[in-house]
Amino acid sequence: MTLIILTLTLGATLARAGVVEVPGGGLMRLELVLAPDRPQPVVGEMVVVTIRAVYDLKIANEKLEITAGSGFDWIQIKPDHWREEQIDGLPRIVMERELALWPKTAGLLQFGPVSHRLTVIDRQSQRQDIVVTAKPLSLSVGDYPPQRGWHFTAGALELSEELDGDPGHLADGQVLTRKIRLRALGALPEHLPPRPVVSENWLITFAPPPEKQLILTEAGPVAEVLWTWQFRPHTGEPGVLEPEEIRFYNSSTRKLDTVEIPALPLAYASFFTGQVPIGQILTSQKLLLALAALLALSAGLGFAAVWLLPPSGRAAWARLRARWNPALRRELWRARRGGDLLAERRLLAAMGLSQVRQARLDQAIYRRPGGDRG
Structure with a gap:
């Protein structure tokens, strides 16, 4: 007798198995088996189903065909497992295949x-082609708990961070690479949330495409995503990237849960060694600021006092400014060095020299032949 069993139970509901009688003797059944006493799943929660086949005749060829329908994502999470078991006191060959449904x-x-499409060898050593079909099964699915933003479920969620430098003491112009790795047990990579957007006016950000993979483990499928950012502050002042929460439905606790990408301070070390941190002023800087303020006040008062002087006083102030004008003094030095007495007299007159000094210079220019200076 050939006996093939394929069992599916959904909660307390056991699907009716497909049954085929083999000509010449034998009965074949198909069932799908779900873990007993499981709570009602919510949208996006993983449901594990085991396909189980049991037979007592040789199988020359077999092919398992699964039609999931449009309401599920699904994958096979373990290789087919073949073994021999004693069933009803008789040896049977058992095949099991585990699926995960979302x-x-x-x-x-x-x-x-x-x-299950089979080619069996019956007791008369004849080949027979047989198809055993389990009818579609119904699964009651609950709503995802009310929550804003991205929805996904996981039996556990882990987050780790990797930095290639000290973010608070970067070298000038240094680019900091930050990697956030997210691992979700009982999820597919496409179920994971999108990468958080990082955009700050004081920060240049480059983000290569996320790296996703699915890892099959003994505990179940694990979806992993690696988010990478490269940051370079373009101002001298430090800044902070705020923490980012990632919310999910924890299928182990049956509650909404959260993991957090921690806050990240970013600053160049030179900001602290070459400047005073924001909000702090040293005593020496206070003195310099006071001196600068005093000089500015003195200059302002002096300017105002000049305009309050009578005309004669303002003229005297103008002559004083001309006498100490750096540009006029530089030209006077060049005239004397080059022996240009006319230019020298003109500059001395512009600088407000006394009439006595101008007369002496006139004698040097006009009374000697060739205008040589004496």
Whole structure:
């Protein structure tokens, strides 16, 4: 007798198995098995199903065909497992295949049908082609808990951070690379949330595409994503990237849960060694600021006093400014060095020299032949 069993139970509901009688003797059944006493899943929660086949005749060829329908994402999470078991006191060959299903919407969904196409060798050593089909099964799925933003579920969620430098003491012009790795047990990579957007006026940011992968473990499938950012502050002042929360439905606790990308301070070390941190002024700087303020006040008062003088006083002030004008004094030095007495007299007159000094210079220019200076 050939006996093939394929079992699916959803909660307390056991799907009706497909049954085929083999000509010449034998009965074949198909069932899909779900772990017993499991709570009602919510949208996006992983549901593990085991396909189980049991037979007592030789199998020359076999092919398992699964029609999941549009209401589920699904994958095979373990290789087919073949073994021999004693069933009803008789040796049987058992094959098991584990699937993981993720319902996409709430409500009553159908998974299936599942068909096993077999070529068996009966007791008369004849080959027979047989198809055993389990009818579609219904699964009641609850709504995802109310929450704003991205929705996804996981049995556990881990977050780790990697930095290639000290973010608070970067060298001038240094680019900091930050990597955030997110690992979700019981999820697919496409279920994970998008990378948080980092945009600050004081920061240049480059973000290569995320790296995603699916890892099959003994505990179940693990979805992993690696987010990478490269940061370079373009101002001298320090800044802080605020923490970022990632919310998910924890299928282990049956509650909404949160992991957090920690805050990240960014600053160049030179800001602290070459400047005083924001909000702090040293005693020496206070003295310099006071001196600068005093000089500015004195200059302002002096300017105002000049305009309050009578005309004769303002003229005297103008002559004093001309006498100490750096540009006029530089030209006077060049005239004397070059022996240009006319230019020298003109500059001395512009600088407000006394009439006596001008007369002496006139004698040097006009009374000697050739105008040589004496």
